[in-house]
Amino acid sequence: MYEINICHLYPELLNLYGDYGNIQALVRRLEWRGINVQVHSVSIGEPFLQDRYDIVFMGGGQNYEQDILHKDLLMQKKEPLIEAVENGTVFLCICGGFQLMGRYYKLSNGKEIECLGAMNHWTIGYEKRLTGNLIFKMEGLKQQPDGLVVGFENHSGKTYLGDGVSPLGKVVYGNGNNGEDGYEGARYKNVFCSYSHGSLLPKNPALTDEIITLALKRKYKDFVSLQPLNDIIETLARESMIKRLIKP
Amino acid sequence: MKKIINTVRFYVALLVGKISIHLLRITGSGGTSLPGKLAMTIYPEILRTLGAKYRIIMITGTNGKTTTARIIEQILTENHIKYTSNKSGANLISGLVTTLISDVKLNASPTSPTALLEVDEAAFRLASKYVNPAVLVVTNFFRDQLDRYGELFSAVEAVREGIINNPDTTLILNGDDSLCASLGKDVQNPVIYYGMDELPESEEENGKAYNNDASYCLYCKTKYEYLYHTYSHLGYFKCPECGYERPEPLVHIVRVPAMTSEFTSAVIGTPSGSFEAHINLPGFYNIYNALAAVTFAEVLGFSHEKTIKALSCFESGFGRMESISLGEKNIQVILIKNPTGLSQVLKYLATVDKPSVICFMINDNTADGTDISWLYDVDFEPLKNIQSRIPQIFVSGIRAEDMAVRLKYAGIFTDHIIIEKNNQAMLDSALNMLDVGETLFILPTYTALLDIRKLLIKRFKLKNFWQ
Ligand SMILES: [Zn+2]
Numbered sequence: 175m176y177e178i179n180i181c182h183l184y185p186e187l188l189n190l191y192g193d194y195g196n197i198q199a200l201v202r203r204l205e206w207r208g209i210n211v212q213v214h215s216v217s218i219g220e221p222f223l224q225d226r227y228d229i230v231f232m233g234g235g236q237n238y239e240q241d242i243l244h245k246d247l248l249m250q251k252k253e254p255l256i257e258a259v260e261n262g263t264v265f266l267c268i269c270g271g272f273q274l275m276g277r278y279y280k281l282s283n284g285k286e287i288e289c290l291g292a293m294n295h296w297t298i299g300y301e302k303r304l305t306g307n308l309i310f311k312m313e314g315l316k317q318q319p320d321g322l323v324v325g326f327e328n329h330s331g332k333t334y335l336g337d338g339v340s341p342l343g344k345v346v347y348g349n350g351n352n353g354e355d356g357y358e359g360a361r362y363k364n365v366f367c368s369y370s371h372g373s374l375l376p377k378n379p380a381l382t383d384e385i386i387t388l389a390l391k392r393k394y395k396d397f398v399s400l401q402p403l404n405d406i407i408e409t410l411a412r413e414s415m416i417k418r419l420i421k422p
Numbered sequence: 423m424k425k426i427i428n429t430v431r432f433y434v435a436l437l438v439g440k441i442s443i444h445l446l447r448i449t450g451s452g453g454t455s456l457p458g459k460l461a462m463t464i465y466p467e468i469l470r471t472l473g474a475k476y477r478i479i480m481i482t483g484t485n486g487k488t489t490t491a492r493i494i495e496q497i498l499t500e501n502h503i504k505y506t507s508n509k510s511g512a513n514l515i516s517g518l519v520t521t522l523i524s525d526v527k528l529n530a531s532p533t534s535p536t537a538l539l540e541v542d543e544a545a546f547r548l549a550s551k552y553v554n555p556a557v558l559v560v561t562n563f564f565r566d567q568l569d570r571y572g573e574l575f576s577a578v579e580a581v582r583e584g585i586i587n588n589p590d591t592t593l594i595l596n597g598d599d600s601l602c603a604s605l606g607k608d609v610q611n612p613v614i615y616y617g618m619d620e621l622p623e624s625e626e627e628n629g630k631a632y633n634n635d636a637s638y639c640l641y642c643k644t645k646y647e648y649l650y651h652t653y654s655h656l657g658y659f660k661c662p663e664c665g666y667e668r669p670e671p672l673v674h675i676v677r678v679p680a681m682t683s684e685f686t687s688a689v690i691g692t693p694s695g696s697f698e699a700h701i702n703l704p705g706f707y708n709i710y711n712a713l714a715a716v717t718f719a720e721v722l723g724f725s726h727e728k729t730i731k732a733l734s735c736f737e738s739g740f741g742r743m744e745s746i747s748l749g750e751k752n753i754q755v756i757l758i759k760n761p762t763g764l765s766q767v768l769k770y771l772a773t774v775d776k777p778s779v780i781c782f783m784i785n786d787n788t789a790d791g792t793d794i795s796w797l798y799d800v801d802f803e804p805l806k807n808i809q810s811r812i813p814q815i816f817v818s819g820i821r822a823e824d825m826a827v828r829l830k831y832a833g834i835f836t837d838h839i840i841i842e843k844n845n846q847a848m849l850d851s852a853l854n855m856l857d858v859g860e861t862l863f864i865l866p867t868y869t870a871l872l873d874i875r876k877l878l879i880k881r882f883k884l885k886n887f888w889q
Contacts, residue, residue: 373828376831
C-alpha cells in the first residue's frame with residue numbers, strides 16, 4: 175500500500191489565511207483513494223528530517239510570527255531543506271513560505287532579510303498591499319485543460335524570479351508576484367510556490383492531484399496515475415469565480 | 423469671531439444631521455452613518471463638542487462587542503439610567519456621531535446623558551482624539567478580516583494608541599487574552615481585569631487550540647505555557663522567559679454549574695462577594711461577554727441583585743442567537759465573521775440535541791471581508807460529529823459553492839450539502855424539512871445577515887424584532 179508523508183513546517187506560526195486548507199486537501203484526496211497519509215508537524219527546535227517527507231508544506235505568517243521562526247529556519251533547517259529541494263522532494267510554499275524559499279526580502283526601509291536561498295528569487299517590500307482575487311493560467315495541468323487556477327492573494331512584497339526559476343503560471347486576473355511582469359508563483363525542480371493562499375488546493379483539485387502524483391511517482395517507481403474522483407463541487411466553486419471575474 | 427463661526431457651523435451640522443436622520447427614517451432606508459458623515463463634513467469637530475456632553479462608555483475588541491453592549495444596556499435599564507447607544511451596530515466614527523446627533527435636543531443638550539458606544543478597533547483610535555470615555559471595555563482580539571486591516575497586531579496597537587490618548591479612562595480588560603491584557607500594562611489608567619478560573623467540564627478539551635492567534639509572548643517571543651485554555655488563545659497563559667502572565671482577575675467565573683443550548687448558569691466572583699447568575703444566552707463564548715458586563719456593573723457600583731436580573735432577561739438582538747418563533751418552528755440567526763467566532767458557534771450547535779437544519783450564507787462583500795479563506799481556519803469537527811442528526815446543510819450567498827467545498831473537505835457527507843443561492847427558496851425548503859419544535863439555524867456573514875433580515879421581515883411580517 176502506498177503511503178505519503180507530509181511535513182507541515184511551523185504549523186502554529188505559518189498558518190495565516192486558511193493555510194491549513196491546503197494540508198487538508200492533500201490529506202483528503204489521498205485518503206479518498208485509499209492511500210495512507212501522515213502529517214508531521216515540524217516547528218521551532220524540531221529537526222527537519224529530509225528523507226522522511228514526500229511533500230513539504232510551508233504557509234504564510236504575519237511579520238511577528240516570521241520573526242520568531244527566522245533564526246530557527248536559517249540556523250537549524252536551511253541545509254536539510256535545500257538538500258530536500260535538490261533531491262526532488264515535492265514542496266508547496268505559499269505567500270510568506272514562497273518568499274522564505276528565495277534569496278532575500280528587502281524591506282521598504284532598505285534593510286535586507288536573509289532567506290533560505292533554496293531558489294533564485296527575491297522580494298522587495300512595498301507599501302501598498304497586493305490584495306484580491308487571483309486567477310492564473312498554468313501549462314500542462316493534465317486534468318484541467320483550461321489550466322485556470324483560482325485563488326486569493328494578500329501580500330505586501332513584490333517577488334521577482336531570477337535564472338533557473340520559472341513562474342507557476344501567468345496572471346489572468348489580479349497581481350501575481352509583483353503586478354508588473356504578469357507572472358504568478360514559482361517552479362523549481364519539484365517546488366511549487368504561489369501567492370494564492372488558503373483554499374488554493376481544495377478549490378483547484380487538478381493542481382492538488384498534480385502535486386500528489388509527483389510525490390507518488392518519485393517514491394514508487396510502479397505508480398502510474400491517480401484514480402479520478404468526483405469533483406463536481408470543486409468545479410462549481412472554481413468556475414463560479416472564473417465566470418464572475420473574467421467571463422462577463 | 424472664529425469662535426462664533428465654529429458655533430454656527432456646529433449648529434448647522436447638528437441640524438443637517440438631524441434632518442437627514444429624519445429623512446432617512448421616512449424613506450425607510452434607516453441609514454446610520456450618512457447623517458454623521460454629513461455633519462462631520464460641515465463641522466469636523468462635532469464629535470468633540472457632542473462627546474463632551476456625555477458620560478461615554480465604549481466597547482471594542484474583535485468578537486462580542488454587540489452582545490456585551492446589549493447586556494450592559496439591560497444593566498443600565500435595571501438601574502434606571504437613561505442611555506443612548508449605537509444599537510444598529512454602526513461602529514465607525516460616522517455611526518457614533520449619528521447616534522449622538524439623534525440623541526441631543528436642538529439646543530445640543532443630551533436627552534440621555536450616558537452614551538454606550540460599540541466601536542471598531544481602528545475607529546477607536548480616531549475617536550479617542552475627540553472623546554474621553556469614562557469606561558472602555560475590551561472583549562478580545564482574534565483574526566478578523568485581515569484583508570482590510572493587515573495584521574492582527576495592528577488592531578491591538580490601534581486600541582493601545584487610543585488608550586494613551588485617554589489616561590483617565592477606566593479600562594475593563596479580558597485578562598485571559600494575552601493581547602487584550604497587555605493593554606493594561608504600563609499605563610496610568612485604572613485597570614480592572616476579568617477572567618475565567620474554571621471551565622465547564624464540556625469545554626475541557628479546549629486545550630487543543632485549533633487555530634491559535636497568539637501562542638508566542640508579545641514581549642519576548644517565547645512560547646507561552648498554559649495552565650488551561652478556555653478557547654482559542656484565551657486562558658491562563660504564562661511566559662516562562664519574561665514572566666508576563668495572566669493578570670489576576672478581579673471579576674471572575676468561579677464555576678459553571680450548567681450550560682445548555684438555551685442558557686448558561688455561572689457563579690461569578692467579585693470583590694463584593696460572589697453570586698450565581700442565569701445568563702440568558704447559550705454559547706461558551708458568551709460567558710465572557712456576560713463577565714465583561716458584570717465587571718462594568720462592579721465598576722459602577724451597581725447591586726448584584728440588579729445585575730443578576732439583567733443577565734437573566736437581556737435581549738441578544740438580531741443575528742446574535744435571538745430565537746425567532748414561527749409558531750411551531752424556530753429560526754435562530756447567528757452572525758459569523760471570523761474563524762474563532764464560527765468555531766465557537768459550531769461547538770454551540772453540537773449542544774443542541776434535537777435534529778435541526780443549518781444554513782451557511784457566505785458573502786464576500788467589503789463588509790464581510792473579500793477573502794473567504796478564513797473558513798479553512800474554522801474547526802468543523804463539532805459539526806462533523808453531529809452530522810447524522812442534521813439531514814441537510816444548505817449553503818447560500820455569493821460564495822455558496824466555496825462553502826460547499828469547505829464542508830466537503832471538513833468531512834461532511836456531500837449528499838447532505840445543498841447549494842441554493844436563492845434565499846427565498848432556501849428558506850422555504852429548509853423550513854419544510856423541520857418538524858414541530860425544531861430549529862433552523864442560519865449562519866450568515868455580515869451582508870448576508872442584512873439580506874436574510876430583509877427576507878424574514880417580508881416573509882413573516884415581523885416588525886421591529888430587531889433595532
Ligand atoms: Zn515573555
